Amino acid sequence: MTQLDDSTMVDLGPPVAATAPVPRPDASGLASLEARSISAWFGDHKVLDRVSLNMPAGKVTALIGPSGCGKSTFLRILNRMHELVPSASLAGEVLLDGRDLYSAERRITDARRQVGMVFQKPNPFPAMSIYDNVVAGLKLTGVKVSRGDRDDLVEETLTKAGLWKEVRDRLRQPGGALSGGQQQRLCIARSLAVRPRALLMDEPCSALDPTSTRRIEETIAELVHEVTIVIVTHNMQQAARVSHLCAFFLASQGTPGVIVEHGPTSAMFDHPRDPRTSDYVHGRFG
Template sequence: MTETLTLPQATSTGASALDARGISAWFGGRKVLSRVSLEMPAGRVTALIGPSGCGKSTFLRILNRMHELIPGAELAGEVLLDGEDIYARGRRLTDARRRIGMVFQKPNPFPAMSVYDNVTAGLKLTGVRASGAVKDDLVEECLSKAGLWKEVRDRLRQPGGALSGGQQQRLCIARSLAVRPRILLMDEPCSALDPTSTRRIEETIRDLAEEVTIVIVTHNMQQAARVSDQCAFFLAEQGTPGRIVEHGPTPAMFSAPSDRRTADYVEGRFG
């Protein structure tokens, strides 16, 4: 039996709201996040900014249950996806992973697998069965959404590892989109890319935000200003756990932040 898939729109059946409430996290007894709460609206881009070591990537991994897989990791608080806690008893890990996708800092396509098979790999991992025709349409659609189709449409059967770094990252985005996530998490997706590839990824982010809620960690303040609708500034001071100093609409965070520490960071005085 096959399942026909259609790309969700930015409605109640497409992009979803994500709401973290009172998140605290520990590694081996060391507290790294303290009572972090943040609403991430549906169909918007939320940028997590702040210096290294303040818990941004840890918070991002908590949002799709990757934190719990690390030995010695502990967690308190709730992560609500459309009002339902993804950590609630009885909620399946695979369900969270399908609805909340992840793109990592370093592109990680399956190097020996073809471009085509890279895109469809997530279907098998999440138990979705689809006919050949549905897969063909899905590959074209997801590669188009990731801004890669025109560059690789004649190389679909070649290894994904043969693509450039920027193309590999967009291939990973396409692979994430194939399982129809409602949320897409991105952990510094452009940090290892050249300016041209970075611009293409940013264009992809803005296009995707019409139908998928995006949360991105970035150290690039210009990038945060370009792609995000709202920002959350994380900080860990003098050995204390990371926390959110302030958050709000991106223009206000950059032009008129309420906390002096935020102003110092976005203006490059530290970090």
């Protein structure tokens, strides 16, 4: 369902032709994500108001802001997880290389395959082996891969996630037996196995120790050459370390979340245009 204002709900119709030029795929083959005028509701409660943001190909975009300002909701909208909530509705468009992820002819499974998600809490299938965790998404998305190719894919994605050397001799052991940081990297490998064009990360290091956090950040730096990344983080030092661009979300009491300011991370931290941005990134509130 799509809610056009605070009282009217209609079914999603055919995609409306964009008035802005449709972006071409990046020359490197990486995908760009763009949100246009996204508003979101849970029942009658409006949580985002006309949020627009361009997330360029091959870059890490960090979503920052206090709790409750709609960052995670916005992230879930980018791969159609918002609609899993029965009372949820939204207005606006999400474009992956200019194509609307919410268009009527687009399958939800295809949208979620192309835009993967890594959650705040590591969620491997605990009784399933490390190997089977990595390839689990293939069955869910209907991708058929030969046994030999699966073996290569497991090694490739675990290597990209920075985990291969640690687990290559115990691939048949349960994924749930790994440490928290290893489980999170296993989840990254599982997301990469279906070849997403963009990867969303919702506070992926919030439950991890400093050493595991550093490994995840190193993984992000390596992956961005192959997949466009959008990350929610409350850690300003982490945002400064890993992201190329930042978007600062804020919700005043009783009002939906909006983007106060967005731009290159260095400018957001060193020369913000809005005093509220300066106050937030320098720890004066939030």
